[in-house]
Amino acid sequence: MSETTFQPTPRKAPEPGYAQDVTGVFRGTSWDAVGATFIINLLSLVLPLTLMQVYDRIIPNAAFSTLTLLVLGAGAALMLEALLQYLRALTSGWSAARFEHLEGCRAMDRVLSSRLSTFEEQGVGEHLENFNSLGRLKDFYAGAAMRALIDLPFALIFVAAVAYLGGWLALVTIALLTLFALTAAWLGRQLREVLLERVTTDNRRQNFIVEVLSGIGTVKAMAMEAQMARRFERLQENCSNTNYKVAQASSYANGASTYFSYGMLFAVAATGSLLVIDGRLSVGGLAACTLLSGRAMQPLQRAMGAWTRFQDVRIARARLAKVLNLEVDTPSQGKQPKFSGDEALELTDVSFTYPGADQPVLHDINLRVEPGQAIAIRAEAVGSGATTLLHLMTGMLKPTAGTARLGNHDIANLSPVTKGKAITYLPSKGTALKGTILENLTMFRPHRMAVALELSRRLGLDDITAQLPRGYETIIGDSVSDTLSQGVMQRISLVRGLATQAQFILFDEANSAIDGEGDAELRTLLKEIKATSGLILISFRPSLLKLADEMYDLKGGQITRVEPMPAPNPAPNTTGADR
Structure with a gap:
């Protein structure tokens, strides 16, 4: 079996900033997925427009033949939308798997070629947590969070459709969407603070666990079980407190999403009903605008969930950067010498x-x-x-x-x-x-x-x-x-x-x-x-x-x-x- 030459990778990963975090979300995302997302959002207009036709034309005129064609067309559009969503999920899953493989190999390559003094600046538990961050990044890229961020720009399609059908009723939708986005940004920053606190406590606990497990024989020989148990209880208490803060911040974000969803429905219905009474909007148009405004809210709701997870992802990217930024011993790029055996x-x-x-x-x-x-x-x-x-x-x-x-x-x-x-x-x-x-x-x-x-x-x-x-x-x-x-x-x-x-x-x-x-x-x-x-x-x-x-x-x-x-x-x- 021949020996393979291991050469370290001298390239140093930059510390992840905010802009790199945002662009990093789309790493590996193909243009096919973006194109599929555009078509999916266009097909989402079918149901509101169908509902408007039913209220405004089919029911008043008892147009059964038109209803049959309309239902068949809407059904075909929904089936096509479902197929495209399935294919998009396969594409994003492949991108995430490819990311995990390439980044995992690059991280291990960096560790193996790192300088011993630099590597030992962090404990074994912290290095394990840094490697575990790959899994969180992969799950983010493969899951609904990534697809939600791709969907986000297409919310403008639904706002434009509300403006076309309901006129200035779109201003109500835009106002609530803007307020929701500002709330999501504020809650996300609050969540990031408690996530950083959790990283610190998790590192301490993980390092302690590794130390105890690697020296379990010494612990037992010195009868230190009780002392180690008390220390772990204190570390676990700190972790539990930070996990409680994280859960609390996450629940605030989920609650805000629900409240704004109901608020959008109520505001559009209340304002649109005045336009219907004034004769400037039909009942079918109001129903369509209500569905479209709710549909415009959905990308932002999913994006808010992604935004809260994104705070954890930013921390995970920073942890992965610690691995990729390890200082390496870079050998000479020239031809390696062959020693005769007489060298001192x-x-x-x-x-x-x-x-x-x-x-x-x-x-x-x-x-x-x-x-x-x-x-x-x-x-x-x-x-x-x-x-x-x-x-x-x-x-x-x-x-x-x-x-x-x-x-x-x-x-x-x-x-x-x-x-x-x-x-x-x-x-x-x-x-x-x-x-x-x-x-x-x-x-x-x-x-x-x-x-x-x-x-x-x-x-x-x-x-x-x-x-x-x-x-x-x-x-x-x-x-x-x-x-x-x-x-x-x-x-x-x-x-x-x-x-x-x-x-x-x-x-x-x-x-x-x-x-x-x-x-x-x-x-x-x-x-x-x-x-x-x-x-x-x-x-x-x-x-x-x-x-x-x-x-x-x-x-x-x-x-x-x-x-x-x-x-x-x-x-x-x-x-x-x-x-």
Whole structure:
């Protein structure tokens, strides 16, 4: 199975403003849907005009033959209108599905190519909510809300028909429509304020849920269930209060729509009756104008419902923009270099400060590692910057100052595939993707199977998987993986990284949960790998520190070279072969 080259998308999505939100509603909307909407609204004139003919001509003249033709024509028009509405729904549904697919792929592409420091500025729960906003946008584009906004300009057709039939009676319709539009705009802004408040409370609750679920073992071990439950109750109370405010604002909008609908019917009927009494309007004309004014109100009523939902959509678009605005590492667009295996990994005057931090985590770091060389770094405490230092070497983080180079090439200019072939990072916490143990060992690349199985045998993973009913075909990366110890997960992570046979191995306390026997097997394996690859070891275990040719202490954001630990004496021969 060939490896595909992943290239990040450098294009940055603009922050959505009001005008972009409005035009964004029509993204993917075809001209066929607009044309169908125009014909549907024209066909909607058939019923009022038919009713006017019935009252003014057919009933007074008992024209049964004319009535038959009129009913057949009106029925055909209604059937055609229903067909066009069905086809329009199919078109808008396809546009929404296409939007969700394209934007979803673009968002994931952005996340995968984003800088680690930028990505970690937001919690996992917030990132999940940002991705969930795609569903809300898709539902808006596919649903009646989008069709209502397309229908809105065609309300003028019905107002023009009222003006043609009832004269200045159209002024009553226009006045009420204008008042209704202003009310809808005001209510929509009120709704937007409470929706923004709900976004904040939902983010806090979602982040808390993710933290508790990911650390449920620690919560139970420390008997913190009651504390976590009380914190969640407070967060849930805030969410419930904001949801109540949202529901209240939405009910005000729905109530206003109903009141204006009744008001339009009453105002047109009352004013039109005066015109009928004065002889300037027929009874059929009044009936037609009443239906037409109500029909003119319908697009605005649906648009008001869309407008209230549109406030949530604007927030969803802003959340999606957070994903699309993630800063990315953009590799050089030129031809990627091919390394011979003799290049050194070098940091020159490297400093790094996390966004929003006042003090640098690392400063003035100078380090050079050759292939076949092993160096060890001892960190003074957790959070001293050892992991950050390795992330700078892998290119996951970009130095604030200085350069990180592989040979003569800046690591920041290398593509993910090029970096992955040259540098492997072994994390302290073993993780798994959804799949079998074997798929996790090979990272779903079958051509690595032979190397991965050999490494598994060397690290004792063979004996562990032999005790599982399905062996290497056991599914992990889901709740089932909780049955595997962290030591086993670390072995899987080690095999997965070492199977790349990279030029440099960055070891970040990747054996912290492995027992003594497994640690001895790992040390023997790393000693062999050291012959061809460079090793950068972050560890406190003397057994691994003794592999190092050079040793450094990391204190106060700087590294200081110290004397390496002496190599262990060969183990005595206890097999009796020399007796």
